[in-house]
Structures are given as structure tokens and as C-alpha cells.
Amino acid sequence: MTPDQIFKRWVQGALAVFVMAFAYFICADIWMPLSTQARVMHPVVGIAPDVSGQVTQVLVQNNQPVKAGDTLFTLDQRAYVLAVDKAELALEAAKQENAQLEAAIAAARASVTAYQASADELALEVKRLGQLIGSKSVSQQLVDQTRANYTGALAQVEAAKAQVNELMVRRGASGDDNLLLRQACNNLANARLNLQYTAVQAKVDGVISNLQLVPGNYATAGKALAALVAAKADIIADFREKSLMKVSVGTTASVMFDSLPGQVFAATVASVDAGVKDGQLPADGSLANPESSDRWVRDAQYLRLHLALKDNDQVLAALPSGARATVQLYPVSGPARWLGQVQARFISLLHYIY
Structure with a gap:
């Protein structure tokens, strides 16, 4: 075989390997997608x-x-203990003020009763004098004076009732619904909470x-x-959009952690993020800013998945936040799944090297 023939066969072999590798890459990206852009994330x-x-x-x-x-x-x-003491004193003062108002209301109501009794007595006197005035037994001056006293007594009754209403408004509701007590109790509860x-x-x-x-x-x-x-942790993984065309929530997966070489952990897709930062338009009043690029082939958009390990929460909790991982998805069954498992095992063993 001549050197030209040998070279030709090498070129043909290289082209065949390239075509096979390219076809494998296209098929694998859809039927058994893999991402090395995965991390363990703990909420901080x-x-x-x-x-x-x-x-x-x-x-x-x-x-x-x-x-x-x-x-x-x-x-x-110290400052918060003093605040609690101050609030307790304020509550005690509110109780005393309410007690004083209750006593004042009772006294005002007693005054209403006394003034009402006087007014009733004067009403009877006016009636009797009215009967006697016809027989000239009493003077008109006495009748007019008694009527004036009766009118004054009625005014005293109304004034006493107004004082009762004023005191009741100042007191507000009685018992636990009293405004002063509620305010004082609220301040005391807030002071105690700040102390805690x-x-x-x-x-x-x-x-x-x-x-x-x-x-x-x-x-x-x-x-x-x-x-x-x-302690609670989440596994996030970024995949190209095309790689997720057959993936949904519940799709099985394998996770290989860089810090645990040689081990493959079973997982499932828990959720898919609803979008990415580039998909958010700020409502700041500015005009649209369309993307401009002179590249013929633009960069692929990546979407984020969240995965959950199967019965290995302790392993996940022990890993630090930000720990690197590789995720292999199995959106279809059959030979693609078998090849994906082989691929996952190979990558896990490869973590012994890098």
C-alpha cells in the first residue's frame, strides 16, 4: 500500500470518527443530556x-x-429591662386612672340622681302652686320663683348627665377592651419582646x-x-434549552459530586426555573435595548433545574454550599439510558483525576 493510500485511509478514518462523534453529541444532547455546571446550594x-x-x-x-x-x-x-419596668409602671398607672374614672363616673351618676330628685320635687311644687294661684292663696312671685328653680334643676340634671358622658368617653370601653389598658399592655408586650x-x-x-x-x-x-x-440543601444544574426538550419534573437523573469521586447518586428533577435574568424587562421608563451581535451562531441560552437526591439527604447536608457536581439526565429509556449510566459512571471515576 502506497503512502498516499495510507494517508487517504487515515483521513477517511478521522472523518468517520468525527461524523460518529458529532452524531453522538447531537443525539446525546437530546436523549441523555449532561451538564458539568451544577452546584450544591445551601440557603444562607x-x-x-x-x-x-x-x-x-x-x-x-x-x-x-x-x-x-x-x-x-x-x-x-439593661436598657431593655428598664423599658419593661417603665411599661409595667405605665400599665399600673393606666389601671389607676381607669379606677379614678370609674369612681368619677359613679359620683357623676349619683349627682344625676340627686339633681333628678330635686327636679321631681320642684315639679310637684310647681303643680301645687299652680292649683293654689287661682284661689289667690299664693303670690305670683312665688310661683314664678318656683318655676325658675325647677328649670334650673332640670339644667343641673342635664349638666350632670353630660359630665357622666364625658367621663365615659374619657374612660372608653370597660374591662380588657379599655383603650388605655390595651395601649399599656401593647407597650409592655413590645418591651418584653425587645428584651427577648x-x-x-x-x-x-x-x-x-x-x-x-x-x-x-x-x-x-x-x-x-x-x-x-x-442544613437544608438544593442541587442546581444549568442546561442548554435544547437539551431540556424531553425533560420534565420527575425525570430521573444521576449526580456525581467532585468531592465524592467514584460515587453516583440517584436523583430526580424537582423543578425548572420559570426564567432567567435576561428574560426580565425593567420597568424603569427607558426604551427597549435589543441585543446586537455580528456572530452568525449566537450563544445558547441556559436554563436552571433543581434536583432532589433519593434517600441521601444526609450526604447532601454534609456537602458545603457551592460544591461542584455533574448531572446526567435520563429523559428517555432504552439504550440511551444505558449509555447515560455508562457516561455517568465514567465521569464519576474521572473525578479521581481532576
Whole structure:
């Protein structure tokens, strides 16, 4: 065989390998898509106090596991203890004021009764004098004076009733529905809640990270002082749009973690993100900004999947947030699934090298 024939066969072989590899890539991208752009993501909770104050104790260390409800650090309580005392005194003062108003209302009602009795008596006197005036037994002056006294007594009754109404308005509802008592109880509950907030607690199970806090630091309400990496974790993976044409929620998958070479974990697709950042138009009043590119073949759009491991939550919780992984999807069954499993096993073994 001449050198030209040998070269020709090498070229033909290379072309055949290229065509086969290209066909495999096209088919694999649809029937057994794979992505190396996957990570383990733990929700990160910022540890921020709800009240401000000077840190008195730090009860945890950096990278220490904690449970929900564990106290992480405490703030100076003196100002908040005084606030509770002040609110308790205000509640006691409100009760005393209500008691005084109740006594004043009782006295005003007694005055109404007394004035009403006087008015009733004068009414009878006016009636008797009216009968006697015809026989000239009494003077007209006495009759007029008695009628004036009766009118004055009626005015005193109305004034006493108005005073009762005024006092009842000032008191408001009685019992637990009283406005002053409700306001005082609300202030006391708020003061006690702020006192509880001086002990900053973990909201979820996880691991404390980036703790740079020492006693003496001043903590500002709402400002994060440390991070709590939650124990709960999620696996995210980015795939080209075309690769997901046969994928749906519930599609089985294999996950290979870089930190666990040689192991393949079964998983399922839990959800698919509804969009990406480029698919959001800001409502800022500006005009549209169409994409411009002189490339003949534009970059493919990637979409994000969320996967759940099958019966391996402890493994997932032990991995750090941001840990790299490779995801192999199985949208179809048959030979494509078998080849995908071989591909997943090969990549898992390859993690021993890189």
C-alpha cells in the first residue's frame, strides 16, 4: 500500500470518527443530556439582631453546627429591662386612672340622681302652686320663683348627665377592651419582646460561618453580623434549552459530586426555573435595548433545574454550599439510558483525576 493510500485511509478514518462523534453529541444532547455546571446550594441566613445594643457574650464559634432556637450571642439587656419596668409602671398607672374614672363616673351618676330628685320635687311644687294661684292663696312671685328653680334643676340634671358622658368617653370601653389598658399592655408586650430579642437565636438548623463577632462590638438592628448556612440543601444544574426538550419534573437523573469521586447518586428533577435574568424587562421608563451581535451562531441560552437526591439527604447536608457536581439526565429509556449510566459512571471515576 502506497503512502498516499495510507494517508487517504487515515483521513477517511478521522472523518468517520468525527461524523460518529458529532452524531453522538447531537443525539446525546437530546436523549441523555449532561451538564458539568451544577452546584450544591445551601440557603444562607444572615444573622442580624432585631434590636441594637452592645454584644456581651458570644456563645458559638465559627463553623459550629447549631440547631434552630440555639442562642448565638447576647446583647446588653439593661436598657431593655428598664423599658419593661417603665411599661409595667405605665400599665399600673393606666389601671389607676381607669379606677379614678370609674369612681368619677359613679359620683357623676349619683349627682344625676340627686339633681333628678330635686327636679321631681320642684315639679310637684310647681303643680301645687299652680292649683293654689287661682284661689289667690299664693303670690305670683312665688310661683314664678318656683318655676325658675325647677328649670334650673332640670339644667343641673342635664349638666350632670353630660359630665357622666364625658367621663365615659374619657374612660372608653370597660374591662380588657379599655383603650388605655390595651395601649399599656401593647407597650409592655413590645418591651418584653425587645428584651427577648437581646438573646439572638438561630432561626434554622445549620452551621455558623464568617463569624467575626467579639464581646464589646456594637450590634445594629437589622445589620447582619454572621452567616448561618442552613442544613437544608438544593442541587442546581444549568442546561442548554435544547437539551431540556424531553425533560420534565420527575425525570430521573444521576449526580456525581467532585468531592465524592467514584460515587453516583440517584436523583430526580424537582423543578425548572420559570426564567432567567435576561428574560426580565425593567420597568424603569427607558426604551427597549435589543441585543446586537455580528456572530452568525449566537450563544445558547441556559436554563436552571433543581434536583432532589433519593434517600441521601444526609450526604447532601454534609456537602458545603457551592460544591461542584455533574448531572446526567435520563429523559428517555432504552439504550440511551444505558449509555447515560455508562457516561455517568465514567465521569464519576474521572473525578479521581481532576
